Amino acid sequence: xxxxxxxxxAPTSVEDALAALAQHGDEAKVIAGGQSLLPVLRxxxxxxxxxxxxxxxxGLRGVREDGDALVIGAMTTHHAVLHDPLVGQHAALLVKxxxxxxxxxxxxxxxxxxxxAHADPAGDLGAPSLALGAEFVIAGPGGTRTVAADDFFVDxxxxxxxxxxxxxxxxxxxxxxxxxxxxxxxxxxxxWPIVAVxxxxxxxxxxxxxARVGLTNxxxxxxxxxxxxxxxxxxxxxxxxxxxxxxRAAEGTNPPSDLNGAADYRTHLAKVLTRRAVLAAxxx
Amino acid sequence: xxxxxxxxxxxxxxxxxEPRMLLVQYLREKLGKTGTxxxxxxxxxxxxxxxxxxxxxxxxxxxxVQASGHEVTTIEGLADTHEGGDxxxxxxxxxxxxxxxxGFCTPGMIMQAVDLLAENPSPTxxxxxxxxxxxxxxxxxxxxxxKSVLHASSSTAGGAQ
Numbered sequence: 084x085x086x087x088x089x090x091x092x093a094p095t096s097v098e099d100a101l102a103a104l105a106q107h108g109d110e111a112k113v114i115a116g117g118q119s120l121l122p123v124l125r126x127x128x129x130x131x132x133x134x135x136x137x138x139x140x141x142g143l144r145g146v147r148e149d150g151d152a153l154v155i156g157a158m159t160t161h162h163a164v165l166h167d168p169l170v171g172q173h174a175a176l177l178v179k180x181x182x183x184x185x186x187x188x189x190x191x192x193x194x195x196x197x198x199x200a201h202a203d204p205a206g207d208l209g210a211p212s213l214a215l216g217a218e219f220v221i222a223g224p225g226g227t228r229t230v231a232a233d234d235f236f237v238d239x240x241x242x243x244x245x246x247x248x249x250x251x252x253x254x255x256x257x258x259x260x261x262x263x264x265x266x267x268x269x270x271x272x273x274x275w276p277i278v279a280v281x282x283x284x285x286x287x288x289x290x291x292x293x294a295r296v297g298l299t300n301x302x303x304x305x306x307x308x309x310x311x312x313x314x315x316x317x318x319x320x321x322x323x324x325x326x327x328x329x330x331r332a333a334e335g336t337n338p339p340s341d342l343n344g345a346a347d348y349r350t351h352l353a354k355v356l357t358r359r360a361v362l363a364a365x366x367x
Numbered sequence: 368x369x370x371x372x373x374x375x376x377x378x379x380x381x382x383x384x385e386p387r388m389l390l391v392q393y394l395r396e397k398l399g400k401t402g403t404x405x406x407x408x409x410x411x412x413x414x415x416x417x418x419x420x421x422x423x424x425x426x427x428x429x430x431x432v433q434a435s436g437h438e439v440t441t442i443e444g445l446a447d448t449h450e451g452g453d454x455x456x457x458x459x460x461x462x463x464x465x466x467x468x469x470g471f472c473t474p475g476m477i478m479q480a481v482d483l484l485a486e487n488p489s490p491t492x493x494x495x496x497x498x499x500x501x502x503x504x505x506x507x508x509x510x511x512x513x514k515s516v517l518h519a520s521s522s523t524a525g526g527a528q
Contacts (some may be wrong), residue, residue, distance in 0.1 A: 084408065091369055091386030091432050121428050122410050124387075134386065138433060162422070186501025187482065188413060191422040192429065272500040273411070 086124035093136045097143070097222055097251060100135055104247050105224055107133045113249065114138075115158060115197025118189045143196070143251060146170055152218075155253045157196020161185070164195050174255045176263035176283045176364075180211040183267045183279075199235075200250045202242045202304070203275070204339075209236060209305030210281040210297030211265065212253065219243070220252035229254070236304035261285045264363035266356045267299075270343065276300055277343045278352040280308075280332070282360035284315070291315045291365060301336040301353055310334040311357055320365035322358075329358035371435035375400070376444025384431050391415045393431035394441060402443040402474055406503070413502035416475035417441045423482035425501070442474035445481065457481050457519045466515030468506035476502050480516045489520055 094100040104111055112131035114120050123129050143158035146167045153173055164170055165181040184207040198208050217232045221244055230243045244250055267279040279299035285292045294315035296308040314328035338349035368383040394400045406414030410428040417426045418440040449455045457480050467473045483498040495516045
C-alpha cells in the first residue's frame with residue numbers, strides 16, 4: 084500500500100523545522116528515519132496533510148562529549164550509535180540495546196530520536212534511556228527545555244514533546260566502567276520484544292554498588308524497576324542474591340495481554356529476564 | 368509533485384514524483400528496474416533491499432523524495448560495482464551454492480549479504496545468520512543462503528566489494 088497524498092517539506096535547520104510545525108500544527112507529522120512512521124502511513128493508520136523531514140538537518144546527527152554526559156543528536160542512526168566509540172566506552176547499555184533493535188537495514192535508516200519520540204512501549208531504547216537517566220533536549224518556539232527520562236514517557240506512543248516541539252538531542256550521563264546487558268525475549272528473530280530488560284550495574288570488589296534496571300513492554304511506557312535496583316545495592320553479584328532482587332521486577336508494572344503473551348506470563352518473564360540481565364551486566 | 372535528482376546504478380536521474388511515492392515504486396514503475404521486488408510491503412521481509420549511499424535499506428520503507436541527492440544501487444547495478452566478470456562475487460556464490468529456490472527473496476538477500484560482507488569480510492556462520500535476520504526466505508530454510516554468504520566471503524579472500 085502507499086500513503087495518502089501529503090505535502091513534503093525538507094527544512095535544513097531546526098528553526099525552519101519549528102516554523103513549519105508552527106504553520107501546519109497538528110496537520111503535520113515529523114519524519115526522522117521513517118522506519119516506524121512509513122509503515123503507519125502506508126497502512127493509512129495516519130494521514131497527515133504535511134510531512135516534515137528532518138533528514139536534511141546535519142546538525143542533528145552525531146555524538147559528542149559534554150563534561151559528564153554524551154550528547155547524541157536525535158537524527159543519529161541506530162547503526163551510527165551502535166558503532167560510536169564514545170557510546171561504547173561511556174554508555175555500553177545503549178550499544179547492547181541497539182545491537183538487538185530490529186535488523187541491519189532498519190538500523191541503517193532509523194534514528195535514535197525517532198525511535199524514542201515514537202515511544203512504542205515495545206521499543207528497545209526506552210528502557211535503557213530510563214536506566215541510564217538520559218535527558219531529552221526539546222526545542223520549541225520559546226526556546227529549548229530539558230526533560231528527564233522519568234518524565235519523558237507519558238503514555239502509549241505519547242511523550243513530553245508538545246505540539247510544535249521537536250526532540251533535538253539525547254543527553255546520556257556517562258556510565259564509564261559500568262557493566263551492561265539488554266536481555267530481550269522474542270519468539271522469532273527480528274521481532275518486537277515480548278518483554279526485555281535493560282540492566283546497568285557498577286560492581287566494586289564483587290559487591291553491587293549501584294544498579295539501574297529498565298523494563299520494556301511491561302506497561303504503556305518503559306518502566307524503571309526501582310524495587311529491584313534498591314534490593315540489589317550492597318548485595319554480592321551472585322546468582323542467589325540477584326535472583327532474590329529480580330523476583331521484585333514486576334512490582335508496580337501493568338503488562339499488556341496480547342497474542343504474544345498474557346500479562347501473568349510477562350510478569351514471569353520480567354523476573355527471569357531481570358535475573359539474567361543483571362547477572363550478565365555484573366559479569367557473574 | 369516534488370523534484371528529485373539522484374543516482375541509480377551509476378546513472379543520474381531526475382524526475383517529478385508525488386512525495387508519497389516509495390523508493391521501491393520509483394525504481395520499478397518509473398525506472399523499470401523490476402529486479403528489486405516488493406515482498407511483504409510492511410518492511411519485514413527485506414526482499415526490496417537496495418543500497419542507499421552504500422548501506423542496505425528496505426526500499427519499501429524509504430520515500431523516493433528522501434533518496435533525492437543520494438546514490439542508490441540495486442541488484443541490477445550490483446555487478447557493475449565489481450571489476451571483472453558478469454556477476455558480483457556474491458551473485459556468483461548464490462549460483463554456486465544454490466542459495467535459492469523460487470528466487471523471490473534473492474535480490475534482497477544478495478544486497479544484504481554484500482552489505483554484511485563489506486562491514487565484516489570474514490563472518491562466522493552465526494554472524495551471517497544474525498546479519499541476515501531482516502531478510503525472510505520461505506523456501507530454503509536458509510541453509511544454502513548462509514552457505515552462499517560464507518562461500519562469498521572465503522572466495523573473495525576477505526571482502527566481497
